[in-house]
Amino acid sequence: MKATIKDIAHESGFSIATVSRVLNNANASYSSKTAKKIKKAAQKLGYHKNNIAASLVKQTSTTIAVIINSVKTNFSFEILNGIQKEADKNHYSVIILYAGNRSDDLTKQAIETAIDRAVSGILLVAIQLNQENINLLNESRTPYLYVSTHPNNPTKKFVSSDNHLITETAVDYLVNEGHKKIGLVGIDHHTTGKERLAGYKTKMSINKLPIDKEFIQYGDYSYESGQKIMKEIAPLIKDGHLTAVIAASDMIGAGLIKGAKKEKVSIPNDLSIVSIDGTYICEITSPELTSITQDFTQIGILSVQSLLKTKDSKFVPIKLIKRESILHI
Amino acid sequence: MKATIKDIAHESGFSIATVSRVLNNANASYSSKTAKKIKKAAQKLGYHKNNIAASLVKQTSTTIAVIINSVKTNFSFEILNGIQKEADKNHYSVIILYAGNRSDDLTKQAIETAIDRAVSGILLVAIQLNQENINLLNESRTPYLYVSTHPNNPTKKFVSSDNHLITETAVDYLVNEGHKKIGLVGIDHHTTGKERLAGYKTKMSINKLPIDKEFIQYGDYSYESGQKIMKEIAPLIKDGHLTAVIAASDMIGAGLIKGAKKEKVSIPNDLSIVSIDGTYICEITSPELTSITQDFTQIGILSVQSLLKTKDSKFVPIKLIKRESILHI
DNA sequence: ATGAAAGCGCTAACAG
DNA sequence: CTGTTAGCGCTTTCAT
Numbered sequence: 298m299k300a301t302i303k304d305i306a307h308e309s310g311f312s313i314a315t316v317s318r319v320l321n322n323a324n325a326s327y328s329s330k331t332a333k334k335i336k337k338a339a340q341k342l343g344y345h346k347n348n349i350a351a352s353l354v355k356q357t358s359t360t361i362a363v364i365i366n367s368v369k370t371n372f373s374f375e376i377l378n379g380i381q382k383e384a385d386k387n388h389y390s391v392i393i394l395y396a397g398n399r400s401d402d403l404t405k406q407a408i409e410t411a412i413d414r415a416v417s418g419i420l421l422v423a424i425q426l427n428q429e430n431i432n433l434l435n436e437s438r439t440p441y442l443y444v445s446t447h448p449n450n451p452t453k454k455f456v457s458s459d460n461h462l463i464t465e466t467a468v469d470y471l472v473n474e475g476h477k478k479i480g481l482v483g484i485d486h487h488t489t490g491k492e493r494l495a496g497y498k499t500k501m502s503i504n505k506l507p508i509d510k511e512f513i514q515y516g517d518y519s520y521e522s523g524q525k526i527m528k529e530i531a532p533l534i535k536d537g538h539l540t541a542v543i544a545a546s547d548m549i550g551a552g553l554i555k556g557a558k559k560e561k562v563s564i565p566n567d568l569s570i571v572s573i574d575g576t577y578i579c580e581i582t583s584p585e586l587t588s589i590t591q592d593f594t595q596i597g598i599l600s601v602q603s604l605l606k607t608k609d610s611k612f613v614p615i616k617l618i619k620r621e622s623i624l625h626i
Numbered sequence: 627m628k629a630t631i632k633d634i635a636h637e638s639g640f641s642i643a644t645v646s647r648v649l650n651n652a653n654a655s656y657s658s659k660t661a662k663k664i665k666k667a668a669q670k671l672g673y674h675k676n677n678i679a680a681s682l683v684k685q686t687s688t689t690i691a692v693i694i695n696s697v698k699t700n701f702s703f704e705i706l707n708g709i710q711k712e713a714d715k716n717h718y719s720v721i722i723l724y725a726g727n728r729s730d731d732l733t734k735q736a737i738e739t740a741i742d743r744a745v746s747g748i749l750l751v752a753i754q755l756n757q758e759n760i761n762l763l764n765e766s767r768t769p770y771l772y773v774s775t776h777p778n779n780p781t782k783k784f785v786s787s788d789n790h791l792i793t794e795t796a797v798d799y800l801v802n803e804g805h806k807k808i809g810l811v812g813i814d815h816h817t818t819g820k821e822r823l824a825g826y827k828t829k830m831s832i833n834k835l836p837i838d839k840e841f842i843q844y845g846d847y848s849y850e851s852g853q854k855i856m857k858e859i860a861p862l863i864k865d866g867h868l869t870a871v872i873a874a875s876d877m878i879g880a881g882l883i884k885g886a887k888k889e890k891v892s893i894p895n896d897l898s899i900v901s902i903d904g905t906y907i908c909e910i911t912s913p914e915l916t917s918i919t920q921d922f923t924q925i926g927i928l929s930v931q932s933l934l935k936t937k938d939s940k941f942v943p944i945k946l947i948k949r950e951s952i953l954h955i
Numbered sequence: 956a957t958g959a960a961a962g963c964g965c966t967a968a969c970a971g
Numbered sequence: 972c973t974g975t976t977a978g979c980g981c982t983t984t985c986a987t
Binding site: 301302303313314317318321323346347348349350351352353354355 | 963964965966967
């Protein structure tokens with residue numbers, strides 16, 4: 298039915314070994330005439346390589362596994378896009394495994410599936426690993442990389458934005474616009490949140506700005522979370538005790554705007570917002586959200602390059618994009 | 627290194643054939659005692675099935691390929707989520723292949739990759755196939771299914787919303803709210819657009835409502851498209867020649883709202899909008915968008931079920947969700 | 956109920 | 972430069 302290298306061997310008069318060599322461009326240990334003949338035969342028979350067979354003997358496949366949380370983050374899709382694009386370019390295919398809602402069990406299951414399939418590498422998108430899963434990964438000797446997460450362990454490889462820099466840039470900008478009462482809202486208690494908090498504190502301190510306890514509000518990066526937080530901080534805003542916040546995500550920013558409407562808080566007149574992420578959400582809200590924009594597509598692309606080739610860790614540059622949610626005072 | 631069935635055979639004292647039977651629950655042609663022993667041995671050795679080897683001999687894998695356009699649709703992720711969830715449940719894994727921006731060449735490439743990997747089925751998410759690609763698919767004898775697309779060929783299998791019903795429901799609702807001058811904006815020239823247009827025309831006609839040429843505006847489902855269209859129709863609205871529109875997507879709806887601000891058109895006072903899709907975008911805009919909501923997660927789930935088991939075509943129910951973008955007149 | 960043996964299609968020594 | 976051969980780990984007749 299489907300043509301195999303055996304058929305090509307028959308058709309061209311060479312052995313399957315030679316056919317295999319030619320078709321894989323193995324160190325040119327064949328004459329160009331042979332190559333031409335074999336390629337022609339392959340063409341004629343409509344040959345397609347059976348990657349499964351190749352994987353079996355090579356004990357590795359040209360497949361990259363992406364493990365991802367199923368939480369509703371609107372940027373994962375962009376990262377995936379970047380990964381996909383770069384994988385395609387290198388003739389790799391991508392299999393996506395969900396780790397549920399940050400569940401260690403499901404993460405373990407995903408890792409096992411990846412290992413079972415003998416993938417050539419694993420991309421952990423916004424995934425936090427417990428020790429058991431780290432061990433599992435290490436024992437498998439499958440290369441892996443943290444994507445959009447910056448592990449505190451310096452021996453681990455990652456590709457992500459620099460969380461410290463993100464909040465530092467945001468504070469600087471806000472200070473430049475005349476703000477002194479600046480909050481940071483919607484961050485989580487994990488690495489990402491901690492780093493952003495650290496960057497924020499650093500710059501606040503450098504600028505000799507006090508940090509009220511209420512300036513820092515935790516959340517889960519969601520729209521609902523943003524609305525809830527606005528309810529919390531509305532009194533402060535009305536009192537003039539808070540004039541600007543850094544939102545931990547666009548969705549938090551959007552939730553803040555929504556909540557502000559209910560609380561009769563005017564954005565940006567009563568409160569300036571700079572949101573972290575810079576996805577298309579920023580343009581849909583009214584007012585549009587000024588943002589510290591992450592280059593998610595690039596994060597995806599570079600993570601594949603790192604996994605397959607460079608093996609480097611990398612911070613991907615961020616950008617401040619001015620829209621309408623900041624008031625100069 | 628890694629345990630294989632050979633190791634289990636050794637450990638348990640049975641042959642690899644028996645081990646294979648037990649581990650695959652093959653028609654109980656083994657005693658339960660044997661089964662117990664073998665399973666214990668497998669457990670002890672930390673055995674994991676090498677699916678690649680199994681795929682090679684069975685000529686099929688427990689992998690589903692999803693072919694998808696890389697266009698920025700905010701709902702593909704939801705469909706993917708549903709697919710993933712249901713695939714997981716059935717112990718299938720999912721590989722995602724991008725077909726670029728509706729490119730026939732890239733689609734062909736994606737199909738070939740899928741076939742190469744001997745996937746057990748292909749899900750075409752919002753993909754339009756040309757004849758060459760249809761042939762390719764048919765020759766491969768790989769089962770495939772249209773997802774979120776309703777092919778005009780009745781022999782093809784699909785899982786999607788009923789596009790006719792979507793616009794019919796929208797028109798009915800708008801008429802009920804007292805509207806008579808109703809437009810349909812942002813649709814494309816492909817099947818989806820045509821079906822929505824047909825549903826719209828049907829109900830307009832039943833309600834004896836005239837359809838002005840300008841009532842129908844084409845687009846590409848994007849935010850920008852929505853803004854452009856608003857520029858186009860703003861004069862009509864101001865004249866009172868148009869009081870309501872059905873937006874072909876949430877992004878079109880959001881673009882309309884954005885454009886309306888520029889054009890000094892008030893939503894919903896000057897124009898009512900009901901948007902098709904009902905993703906989270908509808909809650910972020912101001913006013914919130916009333917929508918005909920598609921159940922994308924369910925579409926994903928049912929498409930896997932259809933591919934793997936039922937082989938049925940299916941329309942997934944839609945829902946009208948009232949928010950703030952409709953004025954009763 | 957169980958085992959032996961033949962491959963699935965391919966790659967990679969090893970010869971020549 | 973090319974061919975022979977031995978598997979990769981698993982499933983599946985065909986015997987027993």
